[in-house]
Amino acid sequence: MGKILLGILIGIILVVGGLLLIKPNQVKQAFQVQPSTTNELQPNASTVPESPQTTVTPAQLQSMGSNKYADGNLPLGDYKYTTDTPKKGYIYLCNALQDARGGGSQVNGPWIHGNTWNINEKLSVQGKVNWPNAQFSNTVSGSNRTLAGNDLPVGVTTGTFPIQSTDPAHQYDQNPNSIDAQNFSDILPTNPTYSDTPFCMGGEVGVMLDGVALFNGFDAGLRDAAAHEVQDSCQGHPQQFGEYHYHSLSSCINDTSVSSVIGFALDGFPITGPNVSAGKYLTTDDLDECHGITSQINLDGKQVTMYHYIMTEDFPYSVSCFRGKPASMQVIKLNNSNPQGVSSSPVQPQNQTPPQPPQQAIDACSGKIQGSSCSVQTPQGQLTGNCLTPPYLNNMVCVIPK
Numbered sequence: 001m002g003k004i005l006l007g008i009l010i011g012i013i014l015v016v017g018g019l020l021l022i023k024p025n026q027v028k029q030a031f032q033v034q035p036s037t038t039n040e041l042q043p044n045a046s047t048v049p050e051s052p053q054t055t056v057t058p059a060q061l062q063s064m065g066s067n068k069y070a071d072g073n074l075p076l077g078d079y080k081y082t083t084d085t086p087k088k089g090y091i092y093l094c095n096a097l098q099d100a101r102g103g104g105s106q107v108n109g110p111w112i113h114g115n116t117w118n119i120n121e122k123l124s125v126q127g128k129v130n131w132p133n134a135q136f137s138n139t140v141s142g143s144n145r146t147l148a149g150n151d152l153p154v155g156v157t158t159g160t161f162p163i164q165s166t167d168p169a170h171q172y173d174q175n176p177n178s179i180d181a182q183n184f185s186d187i188l189p190t191n192p193t194y195s196d197t198p199f200c201m202g203g204e205v206g207v208m209l210d211g212v213a214l215f216n217g218f219d220a221g222l223r224d225a226a227a228h229e230v231q232d233s234c235q236g237h238p239q240q241f242g243e244y245h246y247h248s249l250s251s252c253i254n255d256t257s258v259s260s261v262i263g264f265a266l267d268g269f270p271i272t273g274p275n276v277s278a279g280k281y282l283t284t285d286d287l288d289e290c291h292g293i294t295s296q297i298n299l300d301g302k303q304v305t306m307y308h309y310i311m312t313e314d315f316p317y318s319v320s321c322f323r324g325k326p327a328s329m330q331v332i333k334l335n336n337s338n339p340q341g342v343s344s345s346p347v348q349p350q351n352q353t354p355p356q357p358p359q360q361a362i363d364a365c366s367g368k369i370q371g372s373s374c375s376v377q378t379p380q381g382q383l384t385g386n387c388l389t390p391p392y393l394n395n396m397v398c399v400i401p402k
Contacts, residue, residue, distance in 0.1 A: 053194050055305060056295040061258060065280035069313050072120035076112065077217055077224035077315030086198045086289040091216055092321035094200040105173035105219075105228045117227040119313070125175075125232040126167045127160030133181070136211030140300060145190045147264060149211040151182035151244055156210060156252040158244065159232025173230035180242025184213070192268035192324035194307050198290050199267070199322040206271060206319065208263035210253065212236060213245040214271075217316040224315055240388060240399075248317040249273070258282060259297045262311065267324030270308040272297055284314050290321040357397045364398035374398035 056064070086092040111121035136149035162176045163169055186207060205214040219225040226248040231237045234252035238244050253262050256273025258281075263271040269292070274281040287293055292309040299306070309319045364374040365387035375384045376398050387396040 053196070053294050053307060056293055058296055061276050061295055064286050065274070065276040065282045067279050067281070068283060070279075072118045073113075073116050074119055074227070074314050076115050076117055076227055078227075079222050080224075080315065081218070081222060083200070086321045088287070088289045089284050089316065090289075090320065091218065091316050092198060092200045092289075094202055096222060105230060107172045108228065109172045109230070112227060117224070119226075122227075123169045123172070123230055125159030125161065125163055125169050125173075125230055125237065127164075127232065128157045129160060129179075130157055134211060136209070138209065140190055143190055145188045145264065145268065146185060147188065147207045148185040149207075151184060151213055152179070152211060153234065153236065153244065153252075154211045156234055158234065158236060161232075161238050163230070169230040173228075175230070175237055177238040177240055178242055179238045179244045182213075182241075182243050186266065186327060188264055188266070188268035188327055189324070190268065194269075194323050195325070199324070199326055201319065201322055201326065204266060206263055206265040208246065208250070208253070208271070209261070210250075212250075213243055214263060214318060215239075215245045215247050216320075217247055217318070219247075226315070226317060249311040249313060256281075256311070258295065258310065261297060261299055261308070265309055265319045265322065266326040267322045268327075269323055270297060270299060270306070271311060271318065272308050274310050274312045281313065282310050283312050284316070286310075287312070290323050291316060291319055292323060361397045361399075365396040368396065 080089060081091045081093050081096055083093050083096050109122060111118045111123075131152040131154075134150065134152035134154045136154050137147070139146045139148075158179060160167070161179055163174060184207070201216060203215050203218075205216050208214055215225070217225055219229050226235070229237065229247075231247075234246075235248055235250045236244050236246050249256065253273070256262065256275050258272055258274060258276050261270040261272055265271055274283070276282060282293070284291065287310055290309070291312070292307055294305065294307045296303055296305045297308055307323055311318050358376070360376050364376050365372070368374065368387045372387045373384060374387050375382050385399045388399045
């Protein structure tokens, strides 16, 4: 009997000991996602403070807001992120991966002053490039909303990219990327479900109603993109795959009322402007940890009361975590798109499968960080490049410069 009891006791110790050894890693791995994707798993609810949805009436809205940033001085948002729980004023990232090359601007502009920057002092990329071939549609059918287009701005101009050496902005930001048409089609819920437990996010936020992609408030080095990078006069610029995008509120959007929808996040919730009345606008202080509020808005020609995100003048500028389960942003680079301002090829069919890279290009970046050097063997010999995440993939691949 003594031997039997001893055996049972040893078994219990081994089982408990095994659980203690594996549980931390299992929990950590369960919520890790690849860079540039939004997490499809909700984080552990016990680590996230609950934020009950509270409706703000029109009268209450009028008493909110301020003109605290009327002088143009804004707080700098460098490295203000969290990866374990949402926090007001911070971006809740699924993974905090910095581009090894730093990314973005090379030199701080004179508009950056310690922990602040002045939007009125900042330079803009020169140029007025028209895009007559810009396409965008916002279609509602039943429970689905489909946003589709080619990522070129509808009805507004862009700056000249790559940034020219004669442009004063070039001394601070030498963005070498051209603007290329992108085919995207995002299917979002028309009635997204609000979650008290927010979802973490990747680099993509949603789509604005001028057809331009919206990214989060960071550059590739997790610095405040609106402050450090030099965008054009509409606050847009292209990334390495030619995708034109915003990080902050575009001054080329005419109606920035708190009740006017100007875009949609990837979870389906609308995005509106910050203005509540003449000279008064909402700031991060007025919003929840995901940068949103529940109030009355004009949606698809109707007045509805629902949760929506606010584009503010101050960091983090837009969505900082998702209140609903996010979809993946499906962006396919057009193979035959032409340089900026020139008519591009027609948009590819929406059901076309995104191009897939060779397996060796994926294997070359296994275990590496964003921006790391890599090499692949081709019929032309061994070619070197960098590990990057194309907008239509969930993992890094070895990208060889043209």
